[in-house]
Amino acid sequence: MHGTIPVGGAKNAALPLMAACLLTDKKMTLSNLPHLMDITTMANLLVHLGVRLSLDGCSEFDGHTGRVIEFDASGVTNTTAPYELVSKMRASVVVLGPLVARLGHAKVSLPGGCAIGPRPINLHLQALEKLGAQITLEHGYIEAKAPKGLKGAEIHFPIVSVGATENAMMAATLAEGTTVIHNAACEPEITDLGQCLNTMGAEISGLDTRTLVIKGKPSLGSTNYAVIADRIEAGTYAIAASITGGDIELTGINESIMGATFEKLLASGTEISKTETGLRFRRKGDILPLDIETAPYPLFATDMQAQFMALLCLAKGTSHLTETIFENRFMHVPELMRMGAKIDVEGNTCTIYGIKAFKDAEVMATDLRASVSLVLAALAAKGETTINRVYHIDRGYESIEEKLGACGAKIGRVRALAT
Numbered sequence: 001m002h003g004t005i006p007v008g009g010a011k012n013a014a015l016p017l018m019a020a021c022l023l024t025d026k027k028m029t030l031s032n033l034p035h036l037m038d039i040t041t042m043a044n045l046l047v048h049l050g051v052r053l054s055l056d057g058c059s060e061f062d063g064h065t066g067r068v069i070e071f072d073a074s075g076v077t078n079t080t081a082p083y084e085l086v087s088k089m090r091a092s093v094v095v096l097g098p099l100v101a102r103l104g105h106a107k108v109s110l111p112g113g114c115a116i117g118p119r120p121i122n123l124h125l126q127a128l129e130k131l132g133a134q135i136t137l138e139h140g141y142i143e144a145k146a147p148k149g150l151k152g153a154e155i156h157f158p159i160v161s162v163g164a165t166e167n168a169m170m171a172a173t174l175a176e177g178t179t180v181i182h183n184a185a186c187e188p189e190i191t192d193l194g195q196c197l198n199t200m201g202a203e204i205s206g207l208d209t210r211t212l213v214i215k216g217k218p219s220l221g222s223t224n225y226a227v228i229a230d231r232i233e234a235g236t237y238a239i240a241a242s243i244t245g246g247d248i249e250l251t252g253i254n255e256s257i258m259g260a261t262f263e264k265l266l267a268s269g270t271e272i273s274k275t276e277t278g279l280r281f282r283r284k285g286d287i288l289p290l291d292i293e294t295a296p297y298p299l300f301a302t303d304m305q306a307q308f309m310a311l312l313c314l315a316k317g318t319s320h321l322t323e324t325i326f327e328n329r330f331m332h333v334p335e336l337m338r339m340g341a342k343i344d345v346e347g348n349t350c351t352i353y354g355i356k357a358f359k360d361a362e363v364m365a366t367d368l369r370a371s372v373s374l375v376l377a378a379l380a381a382k383g384e385t386t387i388n389r390v391y392h393i394d395r396g397y398e399s400i401e402e403k404l405g406a407c408g409a410k411i412g413r414v415r416a417l418a419t
Contacts, residue, residue, distance in 0.1 A: 001240060001241060001244045001246035001247075001248060001379065001404070001407040001408045001409055002246050002247045002248065002407055002408055003248060003249075003406050003407035003408065004248070004249045004250075004251060004406070004407075005237050005248060005249070005250055005251070005403045005404075005406070005407065006250075006251045006252055006403075007229045007230055007233055007234045007237070007250050007251065007252045007253045007278070008032075008034040008066060008229070008230055008233060008252075008398050009032035009033050009034045009066045009226075009227035009228070009229065009230060010034075010188075010189055010192070010227055010228050010229060010230035010231065010232075010233075011034055011036055011038055011039065011230060011232075011395075011396050012091075012162075012187075012189045012230075012232070012303075013188070013189040013192045013193065013227050013228050013230075014030070014033050014034065014039060014042075014227045015038060015039070015042050015089075015091040015094065016091070016094045016166040016170070016189070016193050017030055017192070017193060017196055017225065017227060018030065018033075018039070018042050018043070018046060018069075018071065019042070019046075019094045019095045019098055019170070020098060020170055020193065020196060020197060020200070021046065021051060021071035021072075021073045022046075022049070022051070022073050022076060022095060022098035022099055022102060023073075023098045023101065023102055023170060023173060023174060023197075023200070023220050024073065024102075024200060024219065024220040024221060024222065025073065025074040025219075026074070026200075026220070026221050026222035027070055027071065027072050027222050028070070028071045028072075028073075028200070028222060028223055028224075028225075029056070029068065029069070029070045029071070029222075029223070029224040029225070030068070030069055030071070030225055030226075030227060031066055031067075031068040031224070031225070031226045031227070032066030032067075032226045032227040032228075032229075033066055033067040033068070033069055033227055034066065034067070034227075034230065034398045035067055035398050035399075036394065036395060036396060036397075036398055037391070037394045037395045038089050038091065038395045038396065041085065041088050041089045041092070042089070042091070042092065043069070044085060045081055045085045045086070045092055045095065046071065046073075046095075048078065048081070048082070048085060049073075049076050049078050049079070049080075049081065049095070049099075050073070050075050050076040050077055050078050051071055051072065051073045051076060052071075052072040052073075052075065053069055053070070053071060053072075054069065054070040054072075055067065055068070055069055056068040056069065056070055066226070066227065076103065077103075079099050079103050079105045079106050079107060080106075080107040080108075081095055081096075081099075081106075081107070081108040081109060082109060083109040083140065083141075085109075086108060086109040086110070086111050087109060087111070089111070089395070090111040090163075091111075091163070092108070092109075092111055093108060093111040093121055093124060093142075093163060093167070094163060094166050094167055094170070095108060096108045096124065096128070096142065096144060096167055097124075097128060097166075097167035097168065097169075097170045097171035098170045098171065099144075100128065100133050100144040100145070100146050100150070100171065101146070101149075101150055101170065101171040101172075101173070101174040101175065102174055104145065104146050104147045104148075104149065105143075105144070105145055105146075105147070106142075106143070106144045107141050107142070107143045107144075108141065108142050108144075109140060109141050109142075110137075110140050110141070110142065121142070121163070121164075123157055123158075123159070123161045123164035124161075124163060124164045124167045124168075125142065125144075126155075127155045127157070127164055127167065127168035127171075127181075128144055128150075128167065128168070128171060130153040130154070130155050131146075131150040131151060131152070131153050131155075131168070131171055131172060131175050131179065132146055132148075132149075132150045132151045132153070132175075133145065133146045133150060133171075134146070149174075149175070149176055150171055150172070150174065150175035150176070150216075151175055151176050151177055152172065152175045152176060152177030152178045152179040152214075152215075152216055153175075153179055153180075154179075154180050154182070155168055155179065155180070155181045155182065156182045156183060157181070157182065157183040157184065158183070159183070160183060160184075160185050160210075160296040161185060162185040162187055162189070162190065164185075165181060165184045165185040165190055165212075166185075166190065166193060168181055168184075169181065169184075169190075169193065169194065169197070169204065169212060169214060170193075170197070172214040172216060173197055173200075173202040173204070173214060173216060173217060173220060174216060174217065174218075174219070174220070175214075175216040176216055177215075177216055178213065178214065178215050178216065179212075179213075179214045179216065180211065180212070180213050180214075181211065181212040181213075181214070182210070182211055183210055184206075184209075184210055184211065184212045185296065185297070186207075186208055186209055186210060186296075186297055186298070187296075187297040188228060188231060188257050188259075188297070189228070190207070191207045191208050192227065192228045194207040194212070195207065195225075196223060196225045197220070199223040199225055200220040200221050200222070200223045201217055201219075201220045201221045202214065202217060202220060203215040203217065228257065229252045229253045229254075229257065231253070231257045231258050231259065231261065231301075232301065232303045232304060232369075232396070233396070233397060234250050234253040234257075234258060234261075234279075235258060235261040235265070235301075235304050235307065236304075236307050236372055236376070236397070237250055237281075237403070237404075238250065238261075238265055238270065238272075238279075238281040239265070239307045239308065239310070239311050239376055240376055240379060240404065240407075240409075241270070241281040241282055241283065242265065242268065242269070242270040242281060242282075242283040242287065242311060243287075243310065243311050243314060243376050243377075243379060243380045244379050244380055245283050245284070246282065246283070246407065246408075247280070247281075247282035248280070248281050248282070248407055249275055249277075249278060249279070249280045249281075250278045250279050250280075250281065251275075251277040251278040252277070252278055253278050253279055254278070254279070255272075255274070255279065259297055259298045259299075259300075259301065260298060260299050260300040260301065261300070261301065261304050264290060264292060264300065264304075264308065265281065267288065267290055268287055268288050268290055268308075268311060268312075268315070269283055269285050269286060269287055269288045270282070270283050271283065271284070286315075286316040287311060287312070287314050287315040287316060287354075288315060288316065288317070289312065289315040289316065289317035289318055289319040289352075289354060290308070290312060290315070290319050291319065291320045291321075292305070292308060292312075292319070292320070292321045292322070293321075293322040293324060294322065294323050294324050294325050295324055295325070296325075302323065302324075302325035302326060302329065303369055304369075305321060305323055305329065305369070306329070306332050306369040306370050306372070306373035307369065307372060307373050307376055308321065309321055309332065309333075309336065309343075309350065309352060309373060310336065310373040310374075310376040310377045310380075311376070312352045312354070313336060313341040313342075313343070313352055313354065313355060313358070313377065314354060314355065314356075314357070314358070314380060315352070315354040316354055317354055318351060318352065318353050318354065319351075319352040319354070320349060320350070320351055320352070321349070321350045321352060322348055322349045322350075323348050323349075323350075324348065327348075329367075329370075330345055330350060331366040331367065331370055332366060332367075332369075332370035332373050332374065333345055333350065335363040335364060335365075335366070335370070335374055336358075336373070336374070336377055338361045338362075338363050339358040339359055339360070339361045339363065339374075339377050339378075339381055339385065340355055340357070340358050340359040340361075341355060341358070341377075342354075342355055357380070357381065357382055358377045358378070358380055358381035358382070358385075359381060359382060359383065360378075360381050360382060360383025360384050360385045361381075361385060361386075362385070362386045362388070363385065363386070363387055363388070364387070364388045364389055365387055365388065365389045365390055365392045365393065366389075366392070367392055368392045368393065368395050368396045369396075370392070371387070371389075371390060371392040371393045372393060372396075372397060372400075374387050375387065375393070375400070375404075375411070378411075379404070379409055379411075390413070401413055
């Protein structure tokens with residue numbers, strides 16, 4: 001594969017940024033939004049709550065084009081996020097904090113999303129309780145009440161949680177007094193959210209660290225903000241270059257945002273160089289075996305685990321991959337083995353024995369990142385591979401067929417015919 005791929009806006013940054021519109025009665029404009037199923041789901045949820053949305057086309061941002069949407073939550077009176085919308089996407093729960101902070105009430109269905117093991121939301125609820133919200137769970141719904149507003153507090157997370165940090169951070173911007181969040185997540189998407197909130201008049205310090213200090217404000221104002229580039233999409237397409245022995249330039253991305261993915265790509269034998277508009281990835285020699293353990297940022301991202309597993313299946317030697325974030329996130333292993341991979345699973349660790357090549361097969365996607373790992377394996381496989389249930393891919397990768405096809409991949413979407 002050879003060519004250029006523009007990296008889109010980060011889905012995991014865009015979703016909480018969209019929910020942040022609920023914190024203000026002023027207009028908020030977000031640019032560089034990716035066109036993804038999850039973005040559409042969040043937009044539908046916000047409209048259900050009473051937010052007025054206006055699609056303003058596209059704009060250029062850091063070398064690529066992203067969509068622009070204006071949000072107006074001044075008329076929001078509905079504070080119930082129903083099951084039929086929230087069940088489609090786990091990130092929907094981030095509307096909980098903004099709703100109870102600004103309107104004093106929120107009723108949100110327990111969230112859905114990829115089936116990659118239990119991801120309890122108790123940390124979200126405990127943080128909101130610390131801020132003074134009254135929480136009840138009944139009939140599959142979380143109800144939060146704070147009729148007299150939230151109060152600043154000290155929040156200590158026992159483990160790092162991106163979603164809980166986002167909910168607590170947004171709620172604290174409208175809480176009376178100062179909130180300190182200890183053991184906060186510090187992913188680039190968290191920093192992006194904090195920077196956006198600060199442009200709206202919030203006062204958040206400690207971004208990029210494990211301790212956030214938020215001085216609450218009576219209200220927040222308007223903003224015009226561009227979503228950061230998607231480091232997971234970038235890492236995925238970088239592996240596409242490496243697994244095929246190709247040469248791909250990714251525009252709109254830089255080394256700093258990629259974290260440990262950048263280092264592991266280098267260690268695997270991938271050559272990386274800077275260009276005027278991004279980074280260039282290519283591989284000429286063998287894929288080298290690695291030992292990888294997922295962990296909170298800035299260490300190796302769990303969202304890159306499946307993609308690296310596909311790459312390491314073709315390494316010259318034996319690799320080990322340990323998943324410490326989510327249970328059940330090895331569901332792609334049996335599908336990769338259908339394509340000839342040799343993988344042993346023991347507990348939360350996979351031992352991956354390098355093979356010479358993948359073989360074509362019919363496989364089934366099980367979640368978002370597992371889906372794209374099968375696409376990567378198929379790119380390097382002999383013959384034609386069919387991947388079923390690709391709707392998972394549409395949750396996190398915009399125009400994947402066009403982007404890979406532009407670099408020489410023979411990839412297309414088909415609809416199964418009824419028998």
